[in-house]
Amino acid sequence: MEVLRDLGVEEDVIAQATPQHLMGNTVFCTAVAGEELGRLRSWGNEPLVQAAHELASPTRMCDMPQHLMEPVLVNAAIARGSQLRFDTEYVSHEQDADGVTATVRDRLRGDRYTIRAKYLIGAEARADGCVAVGGGSVTGLAKAVALRTGLPIVAVPTTYAGSEMTPVWGLTEGAVKRTGRDPKVLPRSVVYDPLLTLTMTPVGSATSGMNAIAHAVEALYAPASTPIVSLMAQEGVRALAAALPEIVADPSGHTARSRALYGAWLCGACLGATTMGLHHKLCHVLGGTFDLPHAETHAVVLPHVLAFNAPAVPEALAALRRALDVPDPVRELHELGERLGIPRSLADLGLTAADVDRAVDVALGAPYANPRPASADDLRAVLHTAWAGEPPYGG
Structure with missing residues (x-):
């Protein structure tokens, strides 16, 4: 929009375009009526970053189809003497x-x-690959493209999601999120640059980092976990848990953001090397069925699922005690979220009490690996505590 303002056609565009507050998802398809490859929340509409976008520019984004935009540009070019x-x-x-x-x-x-x-x-489009610059949603979209086309991916993460280190893809269709593994969606190369994460807000950085920690926590008790994966998970949790408070205190600090990317890389690699359990299953249900924000959902659910699984995973708890240097990892992860100032309940993210039963039904509809069997009542109890934002521990 700033370019269009410089060209003198901003008002012409605004008169015909859909304003930013009415923009929903940006959909990527093979054709107008073709197969949908994926969709992202329209740029600048994520609640946690919308204010930052509005402060960064005198213009407001909008959505204008090509058949409306081209006449505006053509008329402007003709008015300037172009043929x-x-x-x-x-x-x-x-x-x-x-x-x-x-x-x-x-x-x-x-x-x-x-x-x-x-x-x-002149320009010619013969794509040799796909460069994904952005957070987990952008990387996920690139994976959806790679899954269908086989194009190699170069990932340039700007958050701590860790998706760039996994062969895991996820597609949401009919309010149900499906996930799978395929080597061709694993990025060929990943470029980490802490300077590219400086635009993340403190809260956005914190939720993204907690999302990555969730990958490592679940890798500690995954069926395919190994001693090497456990060491990587422990180190990833340690690095992120130490870096995130520093980032919230000073979002412009390069050193803490470098350590956070290091931790995210380790946590993502752990997820890529193991299988997902109850935590990721519940988060996929909450995101796919109820459209809850991805990182925030992981951050809220993490200590509640860990508290449920704790009796069955003593070695994982021991590793987390070493990583966090605390006697009670469940309490520490819950209180870390409070100290970071991130949402602490699913209700804060838009889930209603009535949605809990539906989430339980959807979660029970697909199998998943977990160290402790979970009945419908168990899932309901975990989700209700997470919905209410209650501490997942006694006392």
Whole structure:
């Protein structure tokens, strides 16, 4: 929009476009009526970052279809003296010291003629891969594209989601989130740069980091866990738990953000090397069925599921005691969220009390690995405590 303002057409666009507050999801399809590859919340509409976007620019984003945008740009170009030719095919060109002579063909008449210009600019789309710059949702969309096309991914994370280190994909269809594993969705290369995370708000950084910690916690008691994975998970939790309070206190600090990316890398790699259990299952249900925000949901649910599984995972608890340097990891993870100032209940995220029973039914509809069997009553108790934001421990 700032570019359109500089071009003098901002008002023309605003007059015809959908304003930002009415924009929902940005949908990526193979064609207008083709297969949907994925969707993201429209840029700038995430509640935790909307204020930051509004403060960063004098303009407001909007949504304008191509068939409306092109006439605005064409009319502006003509008003500035440009000549436009439609139904015209490029054939060849010759360049000299003063400019370019291009040969083109009129597709309607079939005849060829030349055009003299100072410059010749061309573009051709033959994608060799997909570069995903952004958080977990962006990486997830790139994985959906790779799953269908086989295009390799280069991931440049700007959050601590950790998805860039896993072969796990997720697709939500009909209010149900499906997940799976496929080596072709694992990014070929990952570029970590702490400077790219500086635009995350303190709360956004904290929820993203807690999301990554959840990956490592569940990897500690996953059926496919190994001693190496356990060490990586322990180190990832330690790094993030230490870095996140520093980031909240000073969002511009590079050192803490570097340590957080290090922790996120370890936690994501742990998730990629193991299988997901009850925690991720519940979060996928809450996100896919009720559209709750991803990282915030993980941050809220994490200590509640750990409290439920605790009697069955003494070795995982011992590793978390070492990582967090506390006698009670469940209490520490819950109180860490409070200290970071992130949402502490599913009710805060928009889940209603009536939604809990439906979430239980959906969760029971698909099998998942978990160290402690969970009945419908067990799931209801875990979700109700998380919904109310009650401490998942006694006292």
